[in-house]
Amino acid sequence: MSLLTTLARLEAVRSGHAEPLATVRHRHLAERPMLVVPLAAAGETGAPLAVLLGRDRDRPRLLTVPQPLDRERRFAFLADLADELLPYLESFGEEVETLTKESRDSETGEQTEISRELCLDAPQLLVPNRGGVELLGLLGRSTRFRRTVEDPDPGPYPAPTRVPLLGRWLTHLRERAQVPGSSLLLAMTDLLGRHWATGQSMLEDQHLGALLAWIDPPDGLTGAEAALRAETARDGRGQLLCPPAGPTTDPQFDSGLLAPAIVRYDAARQLAGADPAQRPDPAGRQSDAVLRAQVGARERDIDGLLEAVLLPVWEQLWHGLDLLRQLPPAAHLPDRWTGDRWSYTAHRDRLAAGEPPQPVRDDAVTAARKLAQREREQTTVGVQEALDDPLAMAEHRLAGEALAGVVTGVEPAYDTSGKTSRPRPLVTVRTTDRPHAEPGAELHRAGGPSSQRAQLVTVGAPSGSVTVRLLNGMGRKKDPAPGSVPEVGEQVCFTLFELTARQSAPLPEPEDTPWTHGGPPPGAMPAAPATDAGVRTGMGTGMGTGMGTGTAIEEGADR
């Protein structure tokens, strides 16, 4: 946790409400995202219990598994979930733009034009917390290898074809959610936690109700009071007023309400399924229709219980969304959303090409590629947030990694070592920032007209000021291009860190995995790698790769 975040949290304790950590919204929000509140059954990892989902605040759709141990009901639930989600997920695949790019074949040196489709928009799923993200990932893992009637050997329990398809989409969304700054699948607690600092611990911030209580406390209560109420207040039946946002449910709900309701449902089903002669009360033997109606009624009881604990969370999700939408979007959001669109498009293409589902485990090369991509994106998102938001930049300034201030002097100077003399003006900045750098260190100008490097010349002479020498970005003439050198009175900012992420080094293809890593994995095919790694690499135009991942990366800098 940075010093500034610590201060903001202390400040929140004192003020009684959450303090802003950002002046802009740092994550893309779709106009009409798909909100999903999944619940898991206690006792079995990844067993779905219910989900409330939809894109319309007033009309959420509830799906439940009335008996979580019943595999048939579970698969029926997953099929229903696929019916709800797949049309949304697939709806973005049609509208595309076509991007073309000149490319040189690395062997023949021939110029070729590559064109590629990029979907204009992509889906966005919002869940309450990271547990929700994990649960969707688990559902993806448990369904993407399911056999269907279309398989040559469908097995005794074939699933509807859309179930494994749902699994592959959920797996892809979960994978993409691991990429820093991505926005296809987001957890509301992460979103809110990025933009506000509460007076409670990071762990407590995982409780969506408590987090919202700090950010927007009800009238008359401090954040701490409201959060305590959200976490602990119970009604006369001992049930939490603010049910947990899943995926696990409150144990008192499980034992006090849900378990008895499931027992009643089981009993009704047993009765309905039994031989009429075996039914306990021969006098009042009910007709099959009545018994089936009773099963339906018990099922609706369970639905009612689950809806009652899901609707408050549903409202919290929309509440959080309302709060986030009050923040203006950060400048780099479209840029990063393009990355998500590439990711979506790549998955669409893999499905269309009939590729097999994502493997259970990554091979060595795929794992390394994914790690490289995530590290690059982590750096990128950190830099972009700093450029988009003075509060984010303030963290770097406080950490001695950046300096900002007003220009108090510009002294023309020239580098005369070469054939022609080049402008190397000295810029003095009045600032109280103390960059952790020695004279000679390289700086980067943030928010300048173009990318510009500078060298630290002196710090604190005179005190409260820093002098830097601009090194490039001033055009080719003897005198700096107009506007390329800041003027006296102008606000400037320099960072010690580079403002673009470094290229990742090329990795071998999976079939070329070296002996140090166990050689090629069994079944390694010389096919396109099944990752997004490489997307947005070395493509100034925002043109992704995926085709020829390697070449796109290798075009980049020589280190």
Next chain:
Amino acid sequence: MSPLSPASSAPNGQGPGGDPGAEADRAVTAILEATVHGGERGTVVDSPPGAGKSTLVVKAARELVAAGERLMIVAQTNSQVDDLVDRLATAAPELTVGRLHGSDAAPDPSALRHPNVLPSSKAADLLGQSVVVSTAAKWQWVKGVDPWRHAIVDEAYQMRSDALLACARLFERALFVGDPGQLDPFTIVGTEQWAGLSYDPSSSAVVTLLAHNPGIVPHRLPVSWRLPASAAPLISAAFYPYAPFRAGTGPGDRLLRLRDAGDGSATDRVIDVAAESGWGLLELPARNTVRTDPEAVQALARVVRRLLDRRGSCRSERGESPLTADRIAVGTAHRDQAAAVRAALTGLGVPVGGVDGVTVDTANRLQGREYDVTVVLHPLSGRPDATAFHLETGRLCVLASRHRHACIVVARAGIAELLDEHPSTEPLRLGVAVKFPDGWEANHAVLAHLSEHRAVAAGGG
């Protein structure tokens, strides 16, 4: 990580009576034999701090070149590469050394002062050199060259598995040399997804190599030439319980003497204690502080100032030499702490950095370096919590094993209690070898030892 069976090199647990030089020579001979003629494509050498790893690399390079081979050397940082080039060129004038560097990272002049060193940013320019040295980061971009038959990977435990994946196409056989007790490679993103996979890209290159080549049994260097007799037993027991080593020098072989008497302050007392015993703990009053605790930073700076003022001198097997600023290092956990110490030292008129100044750096940067006296800001000093970062075994091991004579630790009181309040809670993962000792245990072991060499500073200094 490293198997318990002793490597083919040295008999274990040999008493102090055995000649350390002979013991080390036997180990080196076995390693060179395995490198040149061994049945496995890889040879791994585990080396404790200061056990002659660099000397081994130079020896192996000469041996291979003498046998008519060309080889590439992979190190992890530019300064390690420059250092290695300097050593190679000095020790082996018969070698022609290529220094492959990035286009934006010019090599250090110390590496280029030799006539047998050729720098270039293109591997193709250096194919005629008998040895080509570069960083793993640079090697990953090299393409269009025939693979070398031999490679030496230095500081291999700090190299990440994914870097080896990208480099391994460049060589057929390799000697991996490193210190398993130092800092593990790190990443800025979560990697739980790959935990337990033998090729987890964020794990160390050696871990991956050993997992996929079970025939490789790591060799060990059994003697630390750097650590004094006062330090080797503690470091060996606290950080290398299954691969013990000993000091190459005996008690009394290394002496730190101070020409001027102390003034009775806590600063001078801790210096006296450290000169006497090799260890010193300057304990400040317990307090939760910001990372750049101003009092602790001042205390560190004052210790260095007094070490210089009191005109220390070091006697060792290399003879007697004055304790000058360039022979002192200050180690911290974080870069902002290092920056704060540099500013404080400058404020006290102590030269910092460069050839003649005190080195002030983080544990990561101090890896592989050696000084006469080190002054260390304890990673847990003033903290309200003990995170995995601050507990990492390797961090403490690096900070506590850079010195030839004495190590002085500055810390807020209360670290033992802090440790007890924060037992290790890292999740266990299937397929991931449990590191032993863990940082919690190692921290307690070191702290228990340090507390016997304590000077307590009053509040405010």
